[in-house]
Amino acid sequence: MGAAMNPPSTSETPDRRKGRWQLILILMMVIGPMVLATFMYKLQFWVPESRSYHGELIGNGQTRADIGVQADQDRWQLLVTAPTACANDCQQLVYLARQLQISLGRDASRASHALAAAQPLSTEYEAKLKAEYPQLQRYSLDLSTFTRNAAAPGEAQLWIVDPHGNLVLRYDARVKGKDLLNDLRLLLKLSNIG
Known part of the structure; x- marks a missing residue:
């Protein structure tokens, strides 16, 4: 009887969609800088020319x-x-x-x-x-x-x-x-x- 009262929903709720977008944004914030740094190193772009040592x-x-x-x-x-x-x-x-x-x-x-x-x-x-x-x-x-x-x-x-x-x-x-x-x-x- 409890199953008939709560039929499974076929559409996502707005809270669930919002949660997925937040997860995607968090992953981009964590993984994005690492991917960017790897490309900068491999392709040698945006690499600073200055240095803080003299030798x-x-x-x-x-x-x-x-x-x-x-x-x-x-x-x-x-x-x-x-x-x-x-x-x-x-x-x-x-x-x-x-x-x-x-x-x-x-x-x-x-x-x-x-x-x-x-x-x-x-x-x-x-x-x-x-x-x-x-x-x-x-x-x-x-x-x-x-x-x-x-x-x-x-x-x-x-x-x-x-x-x-x-x-x-x-x-x-x-x-x-x-x-x-x-x-x-x-x-x-x-x-x-x-």
């Missing part, structure tokens, strides 16, 4: 070992690589790395500075490093590995390396200290590691 981004998962430096480090590192003799450009970058670490102030303990050289240093510069750079970490640079890496040019470079040993940014000797410091501070601010 060359190394975003392919390379580590210190990929440029010929074997080291264990659990902090951020300002690593200077010298594939040839550590001449003026190299020495300037070593000085800059130390100054940047000092400039970090209360975050200075989160970073270190290091030099990886492929050739022995001159006796004068070696003495200067021992006297003036007591916290400078020293590594050897495997030149054959370094030269095989496309991201590693032939002159002295300064690399920002994360606590896991991943290469993040690379700079040549023309870098301005203020720009590099801004990049490093931003990385430390955004990072929960190191």
Whole structure:
């Protein structure tokens, strides 16, 4: 008897239609941006040309070992690589790395500075490093590995390396200290590691 009182309706009620439209709109709001972002990435349209960093981004998962430096480090590192003799450009970058670490102030303990050289240093510069750079970490640079890496040019470079040993940014000797410091501070601010 209850079935006869409520016959099945063949037409949709307005509330049901409204609910379907709301569901479709919600799905479009969730899935639409993902689809748009995928097309933007694949087709390279509406991609911003500006960037917030000053060095060359190394975003392919390379580590210190990929440029010929074997080291264990659990902090951020300002690593200077010298594939040839550590001449003026190299020495300037070593000085800059130390100054940047000092400039970090209360975050200075989160970073270190290091030099990886492929050739022995001159006796004068070696003495200067021992006297003036007591916290400078020293590594050897495997030149054959370094030269095989496309991201590693032939002159002295300064690399920002994360606590896991991943290469993040690379700079040549023309870098301005203020720009590099801004990049490093931003990385430390955004990072929960190191």
